[in-house]
Amino acid sequence: MTPMVKAEGVHKSYGAAHILKGIDLEVNNGEVFCLIGPSGSGKSTFLRCINHLEKINSGRLYVDGQLVGYRQKGDKLYELKDSEVAAQRRDIGMVFQRFNLFPHMTALGNVMEAPIQVKGESRAVARERAERLLDRVGLADKAGNYPSQLSGGQQQRVAIARALAMEPKLMLFDEPTSALDPELVGDVLDVMRDLAESGMTMVVVTHEMGFAREVGDSLVFMDGGVVVESGHPRDVLGNPQHDRTKAFLSKVL
Numbered sequence: 001m002t003p004m005v006k007a008e009g010v011h012k013s014y015g016a017a018h019i020l021k022g023i024d025l026e027v028n029n030g031e032v033f034c035l036i037g038p039s040g041s042g043k044s045t046f047l048r049c050i051n052h053l054e055k056i057n058s059g060r061l062y063v064d065g066q067l068v069g070y071r072q073k074g075d076k077l078y079e080l081k082d083s084e085v086a087a088q089r090r091d092i093g094m095v096f097q098r099f100n101l102f103p104h105m106t107a108l109g110n111v112m113e114a115p116i117q118v119k120g121e122s123r124a125v126a127r128e129r130a131e132r133l134l135d136r137v138g139l140a141d142k143a144g145n146y147p148s149q150l151s152g153g154q155q156q157r158v159a160i161a162r163a164l165a166m167e168p169k170l171m172l173f174d175e176p177t178s179a180l181d182p183e184l185v186g187d188v189l190d191v192m193r194d195l196a197e198s199g200m201t202m203v204v205v206t207h208e209m210g211f212a213r214e215v216g217d218s219l220v221f222m223d224g225g226v227v228v229e230s231g232h233p234r235d236v237l238g239n240p241q242h243d244r245t246k247a248f249l250s251k252v253l
């Protein structure tokens, strides 16, 4: 089966700063793939490469068998047009640490917006789905609230519903709970757990080791722009093999 994400020797630099130093990994269909590692190790950068918010300098990155951002003819790569990149990105939902909701729109409006604007969907169809998704993330009764009238955890659940409204085949999460007060984290993780159980393929950058252990199918520990260690979360977290992994885990577990 074609992996949902495949990275082959992915390098990324910002000017002289070499951030990703040859990332190789595969995320299978339906898998919850957790990425952990110290601050600055390149986790967010890698996520941003997956949906081509960043261009890679070398290597290959595929989503669902398609090269991200490029077309290959023979040995040569040709950059896709903006409209083609946008079409690829449409299939990938992204949820950030900061929820980035539209402040002037209600929760319902936020979830309805992209299908209407991007897919040209009718308001009625978009509304019906948005109501269903808000219900799914436990916010049916908050549909009319503006972001400023929602807690951080509620805003993050709206952000998840908003990403799901585009019916993505892959969801990327970049520390979705790290900006939240501790008592709000559980509800967001519950929504992610539910999403995982529904079979969604998810790449999750997280500091929530409990979530990684319970829900994750694979886990990668990154440090300094390389994959240091990977495997089943139970194994990597319970029996790390490398000193760098051990040192990191001793600080966060």
Ligand SMILES: Nc1ncnc2c1ncn2[C@@H]1O[C@H](COP(=O)(O)OP(=O)(O)OP(=O)(O)O)[C@@H](O)[C@H]1O
Pocket (backbone or CB within 6 Å): 014, 017, 019, 037, 038, 039, 040, 041, 042, 043, 044, 045, 046
């Ligand atoms: N746009 C940019 N221009 C220059 N350097 C950048 C840029 N974005 C990230 N970096 C650098 O790349 C490195 C990796 O950053 P990245 O955000 O991927 O780390 P991270 O693993 O997500 O860390 P954190 O856990 O703190 O979120 C950092 O040293 C950062 O300063």
Ligand SMILES: [Mg+2]
Pocket (backbone or CB within 6 Å): 043, 044, 045, 174
């Ligand atoms: Mg980050």
